[in-house]
Amino acid sequence: MMPELFVPWLEIAILLPLAGVLLVYGVRDLEERMMRAITISALTFLASIGAWLDFARLRTFEAHDHWNLASRLFGADAVVIDELSAPLIPLASLLYLLIVISTLRTKVRRFPMILTLISESLLLAALSCRSQWGLVVLLGLQTLPPYFELKSRGRSTRIFAIHSILSIVLLALGWAMIDAAGPKSEHSIWAIGMLIAAVLIRSGCVPVHSWMTDLFENASFATSLLYVTPMIGAYATVRLVLPVAPDWALQTIALVSLITAVYAAGMALVQHEARRFFCYLFLSNSSLVLVGLEIATPIGLTGGLCVWLSVGVSLAGFGLTLRALESREGRLSLDRYHGLYQHMPTLAAFFLLTALASIGFPGTIGFVGAELLVEGAVGVYPIVGMLVVCAGALNGISVLHVYFRLFTGKEHDSAISLQAHWRERVAILALSVLIIGGGLLPQLGVQSRYHAATEVIARRQVTPSHTEHHATHVSTSPLLVSKQRDDE
Secondary structure, three states: OOOEOOOOHHHHHHHHHHHHHHHHOOOOOHHHHHHHHHHHHHHHHHHHHHHHHHHHHHOOOEEEOOOOHHHHHHOOOOOEEEOOOOOHHHHHHHHHHHHHHOOOHHHHHHOOHHHHHHHHHHHHHHHOOOOHHHHHHHHHHHOHHHHHHHHHOOOOOHHHHHHHHHHHHHHHHHHHHHHHHOOOOOOOHHHHHHHHHHHHHHHOOOOOOHHHHHHHHHOOHHHHHHHHOOOHHHHHHHHHHOOOOOHHHHHHHHHHHHHHHHHHHHHHHOOOEHHHHHHHHHHHHHHHHHHHHHHOOHHHHHHHHHHHHHHHHHHHHHHHHHHHHHHHHOOOEOOOOOOOOOOOHHHHHHHHHHHHHHOOOOOOOHHHHHHHHHHHHHHHOHHHHHHHHHHHHHHHHHHHHHHHHHHOOOOOOOOOOOOOOHHHHHHHHHHHHHHHHHHHOOHHHHHHHHHHHHHHHHOOOOOHHHHHOHHHHHHHOHHHHHHHHHHO
């Protein structure tokens, strides 16, 4: 029987943002509204931390919530925490908290507070859900807050709606075919293909990435950041695709993701607008996460999971910095120098720190994950490792180019102070501690990701198509090749 947490932390974390909607709705005083939202977000973060610590005390791979009310209503796997999701839940709630805290008073009126709280509840529910159909439904509901914001701003919703509907329909049809065939049956190539297409669309892989650039251009920076940074497409890949997909399906996802990583890194070099630059930088790094997930060896998968956390932390901070600059200067052009360093040295230093962490600079949280990813890729497919290094090099050039464009080159004249607000300083300090601390003391995080990787690989389903040509798969499966090397 699956063990239970001592306190129902997961259900509390999921329900708190929904309760916050009732507390925030109808409040006209902007300062009071913001303080209520910060309080709810902080309590949600504390509940998610409680779930993580409570789970760590059990020393098990997975656990139910304490009261298990959601599981009684929606099934045994409705609310579950395991090695994979344990750090992702507090990371997601921290991101929402920092976005709310760092919102300046001048932006509170336009900030979609209610939609943000609803989005947080849906995200935490998705990260806590082990039920396949429950995850499909939650992924569909997650697309609604950005859609309604685009509509409220009077922007076109066509591109975002088409890609979102297509992804959810393919995901639902593919899983329906797999569910109907049964767990021990050979899965149809059509079902696997639809699952692959769905997660590639949701992850923004080439050539179905236009919805992501459209979202960053038309929605608020906060909403765009919160929608893409948790990388729920990668989570759907691990939960829905990895357990049932044959080797050819994983290789297909890895190939498309690798092409996307190099393509997006190249595109980031030639962008003229800061939002589009960030979109392509994020797309390149998140695609490297998918490459690690589909290598399907303990080292490669561990690297992918480590990069997942490091990209989430570093690029969230990077996006927060760009958002803070936009709140002072408006949309940022990369065609000219801005010379902002002397007015905001704290933001400049944090910009450089998060940028270097996103490319795996030594001493930052991204270093160990990047090294494991390259080592895992080279051990199975040497050319993949070379292309991963190439994408990282291009990203490094692009982030330094943008840093010099925004903070150097000339003296910037301003009649008002552009220094970071105390709320922004809180967000900067929190993420800086995570970035540097994770780089200097990576052992705990790597050990947790390794345990999750080995368990995910062990639970991969063996279908009749694998057993029919057993001898061939013994010699070609990346996982078995890795095991054979270890034995030798």
